[in-house]
Amino acid sequence: MKYILSLCSLLLLISCADNSNTYNLDGTAIGYPDGARVYIYQLDANNQPTPIDTLIIQNGKFSASYPKTETAGMNYIKPDYTNKMIYYFPENSNLKASIYKDSIEASTVKGSPQNDSYSAFQNDLNAIANSRKERSEAIKVARAANDSDAMLQLQQLNRMDVGKEKNVKLNYIEENPNALFSVMLISEMLRKREITADKALAAVNNLSPKISKTPQVSKIKASVTALAKSAVGGDAPKFTAPTPEGEMLSLDDALGKYTIIDFWASWCKPCRLENPNVVAVYEKYHDKGLNIISVSLDRKGQKERWLKAIEDDNMDWYHVSNLQFWQDPIAQQYNVRSIPATFLLDENGKIIDKNLRGQALGNRIGSLLD
Numbered sequence: 479m480k481y482i483l484s485l486c487s488l489l490l491l492i493s494c495a496d497n498s499n500t501y502n503l504d505g506t507a508i509g510y511p512d513g514a515r516v517y518i519y520q521l522d523a524n525n526q527p528t529p530i531d532t533l534i535i536q537n538g539k540f541s542a543s544y545p546k547t548e549t550a551g552m553n554y555i556k557p558d559y560t561n562k563m564i565y566y567f568p569e570n571s572n573l574k575a576s577i578y579k580d581s582i583e584a585s586t587v588k589g590s591p592q593n594d595s596y597s598a599f600q601n602d603l604n605a606i607a608n609s610r611k612e613r614s615e616a617i618k619v620a621r622a623a624n625d626s627d628a629m630l631q632l633q634q635l636n637r638m639d640v641g642k643e644k645n646v647k648l649n650y651i652e653e654n655p656n657a658l659f660s661v662m663l664i665s666e667m668l669r670k671r672e673i674t675a676d677k678a679l680a681a682v683n684n685l686s687p688k689i690s691k692t693p694q695v696s697k698i699k700a701s702v703t704a705l706a707k708s709a710v711g712g713d714a715p716k717f718t719a720p721t722p723e724g725e726m727l728s729l730d731d732a733l734g735k736y737t738i739i740d741f742w743a744s745w746c747k748p749c750r751l752e753n754p755n756v757v758a759v760y761e762k763y764h765d766k767g768l769n770i771i772s773v774s775l776d777r778k779g780q781k782e783r784w785l786k787a788i789e790d791d792n793m794d795w796y797h798v799s800n801l802q803f804w805q806d807p808i809a810q811q812y813n814v815r816s817i818p819a820t821f822l823l824d825e826n827g828k829i830i831d832k833n834l835r836g837q838a839l840g841n842r843i844g845s846l847l848d
Contacts, residue, residue, distance in 0.1 A: 500543040502572040503587075507535045507557065509579030514558045516540050516577070521552045521658075523693035546570040550692050552658045555587070567592040567657065592657050595650070602646045606639050644672055656686040661698045668705050675706035701813075708812040714739065714827045715811040719773070719798035722785050727771075732796045733827060735767025736846055738839075741809060741819040743775040744787035749818040752835055753791040759840050760795060766847040773808050774799035775817060 505516065518531040530553075533540040547568065554563040557577055564577060566587035573589040583604055586597040613632055620628035647667060651660045661682065668678040682702050689695050707715050718728040729739070740756060742749035760770055772793060776784040778801045788797055800806050812821065822831040822842065834842050 499546055501546055501568065501570050502541060502543050503575060504541045504572070505533075505539065505555075505575035505577060507538050507540060507577050507579070510535045510538065510557065510559075510577075512536050516558070517556045518542070519554050519556065519563075521554075523697075525697060527554070544568065550656065550658050550689050550695075552662075555585075557582075565596065565659065567596065567659070569593065592654065592659075595654055596657070596659060599646065599650045603643060606643050606646070610636060610639050647672070651681050652684075655684055656689050658689060658692065658695060661685065661689070661695050661702070665698050665702050665705070668702060668709060671710060675709035675712035678702055678706045678709070704810075704813040708814075708821065708829065708832070710829050710832055712829055714821060714823050714829050715808075716827075717808045717811060719800050719808060722781075722788065722797055722799075727796060727798050729771065729827070732769055732771040733823065733825065734769030735825050736769070736843065737823040737827075738768070738770045739812070739821040739823065740770055740772040741775065741812070741814050741817050742772055743817060744780070744783045745776065746817050750787070750791065752818050753793060755836055755839065757792050757794075759843055762840075763843050763847050764795075768843060768847060769795065771796040771798065773806070774801075775803055775806050775809060776801055777803045 503518075507514070507516070512535060514535045516533040516535060517529060518533065519527040520530045522528045531542055531544075533542055547570070551568055552565060553568055554565045555575060555577065556563050557579070559579060560582050562582040564575070564582065564585045564587060566573060566575070567590065569590035569592050571590035573587050573593060575585070575587045577585040583600075586600070587593050588597055613635060617629060617632050620626075620632060644667075647663055651663055654660045664673075664678055664681045667673045668675070673681075679702070682699055685695070685699075690699070706712060714729065716729055718726050721727045738756070742753070744750075756770070760768060770793075772788075772795065774784050774797065776799055781799075781801060784799055784801070787793075798808075800808070812819070818835065820832060820834055820839070821829050822834060824830050831842055
């Protein structure tokens with residue numbers, strides 16, 4: 479009877495532990511003195527870091543308990559003596575953190591599926607980065623010895639590492655559709671042109687329903703969608719806007735064999751400095767099939783200033799403007815955050831390049847039309 483009562487008591491304790499409303503974050507801090515602090519941050523609904531706790535290291539340890547939640551989220555640890563962060567996911571499981579004062583990159587948080595897979599992901603990327611770092615020393619030696627064969631081989635290995643890094647990221651996204659970090663990774667890869675617009679949208683649409691419903695993901699998903707629409711390889715978003723004469727002109731009306739969409743404004747000094755280069759490219763290649771449609775982000779009430787800038791800069795091509803400054807709907811369609819910004823389209827309206835300036839613009843158009 480005593481054995482049965484003890485067994486029942488043990489089961490009750492286990493049951494109570496399982497029903498706890500909190501999870502533990504227990505950490506080991508290697509190389510940190512007593513009294514050093516560990517700051518815990520949480521990403522809020524606007525993807526901004528919000529401090530939620532400050533822990534004190536004692537005898538190389540720190541710990542805390544936090545409420546469990548069914549909302550997918552992402553937190554990070556920032557210890558003293560560095561500005562670098564250690565990301566982790568609150569998954570309602572007890573977590574173990576290991577942080578190293580002399581190697582924040584090697585620090586980890588483990589104890590749940592998302593955190594374990596993220597830790598493995600970081601280890602894979604660190605291994606590739608370390609390999610490339612070691613190889614850079616070998617490249618210096620080969621360059622000093624004028625060993626061109628060795629340099630070519632080492633550079634080829636570096637290019638292979640770029641492919642490996644991309645595959646590590648894609649595998650993480652595919653295997654972790656329930657992770658907030660997957661969405662952040664999709665956004666980063668699209669911004670760096672590591673994936674096409676189509677692949678980014680496919681990856682976003684493959685996310686689990688749980689992760690898709692979070693406020694953070696909704697914002698990032700909207701950003702990814704906007705980036706994808708204006709990414710190289712995608713179809714240029716259609717638009718229609720007023721010309722200087724007050725008539726409505728569509729993008730389709732302005733398409734040539736190749737077309738530059740040029741976002742600028744009369745008040746934008748870098749735009750005005752770039753305009754002579756754009757004029758030279760247009761004059762050289764317009765007869766061969768190059769068209770330009772400039773979208774001005776001038777303000778309401780400044781139409782005359784816009785028109786004078788067109789005349790002064792000899793911009794003898796298509797022009798439109800809604801005179802809505804940064805609220806211009808076309809700029810928002812193309813996710814334009816700074817100007818000058820350019821998009822190069824083929825005859826079918828597909829984006830084949832973007833943000834070409836100076837000699838790079840002339841070289842690219844020349845490669846297509848010369």
